[in-house]
Amino acid sequence: MNDRIILHLDMNAFFASVEQQANPALRGKPIAVIGSSGRTVITTASYEARKFGVKTGMAIWEAKRQCPQIILVVGDNHKYTCTSTRIFSMMLDYTPLVEVFSIDEAFLDVTHSLKIFGAPERIAYLLKARIKQSFGLTCSVGIAPNKLLAKLASDMKKPDGLTIIRPDEVSQIIDQLPIKDLCGIGSRMERHLNLLGIRTIGDLGRFPVDILKRKFGVTGQHLHDMGLGMDDSPVVPASDQDKIKSIGHSMTLRRDVSLRQDILKYLLQLSEMVGRRARRYGVSGKTVHLYVRYADFYSSIGKQQTLANPINQSDDIYKAAIDILDTIELQQPVRLLGIRLTSLKYQVAQLPLFPQERRKALMVNAMDAVNNRYGDFTVTFASLMDTEKKGSHVISPAWRPDGCQRR
């Protein structure tokens, strides 16, 4: 497995760049894409804004303090999904082995494409040129013998970069890089490793593997491999990928909420969002999770309940969520609520036999059809009538585009 050639392509400031292309007045200016809800953060900042220190995850007021002239744009998920789907389909012209890693990132295994296209750099240049020409967007590409190193490489030159790590250069290139550059080492793991005196990737590779294993279990071996730049995980195309394992929605409320009736209204809305998505995918779930984040931001509680049978009707999810809520004694006003459905079963949609349930299922199908066509919450429960209809307000770079499955 030493002779693979993996390419990692990462769109530069994707959401912000798409907006700048859509609206020429925004080009060359510091802009940031944000969410539509009241308490939102910076989702993506343009490179012009990044120069001022504006970063993903930053509060709006902080971004404005760093860069008073920043232009804020409410994100349009549909726009990004469409663009990324078209970009991913371009990649399939060079290899069938394309793994979508997020809405703006993918791995390509081009090992067997070289006979047709020549050097991997050539594939990278072709892709970069086509993406630039079709969408006006730039990306950074990394080429390496595995996914770990390809991702590391694409991060090394931004924007519009191309970085190659050849097998014989691996140790020299990674030796002095900080461990947090590795995909899989976050801030907590970084701190743990720092305490062991490990700061660079080279340090990690030289550290005794048995101590890592004793301290981190299975992860220890993985850490050791990463330290040596080793990774034999395959590029898995969408068609071979495991089925989705959970469906959830959460929302930070406009204001902290204490009244039960207010909480229930949000839970009904979340249940409808989760249920509708589950029905669209043709799945039901046996376990319902409720997540509550309190007003202080740091404390939270999560509880789950497993049912006798899998469900995907919004009102069934809602009932389960209320059941869970009733077991919790809320400690503070609520800042965020989340509902997630897990233990998913994939089953062919079938109308229930009994008349009453059958009528309900038919009605839900009809409601789903209207909402799919005219936007979320066009037809909904009476108590949600004043809910905003603005389509999916969810924006997140981790959003998996629905339409990126091959063929």
Next chain:
DNA sequence: TCTGGGGTCCTAGGACCC
């Protein structure tokens, strides 16, 4: 108006069955 939202994977402990 300080701090979003969608996921996956792992661990650890308890219940229960054989």
Next chain:
DNA sequence: TCTGGGGTCCTAGGACCC
């Protein structure tokens, strides 16, 4: 008069990714 142990399911929480 002794209290083993494997497997599976469930719950809670944390780390990590984008």
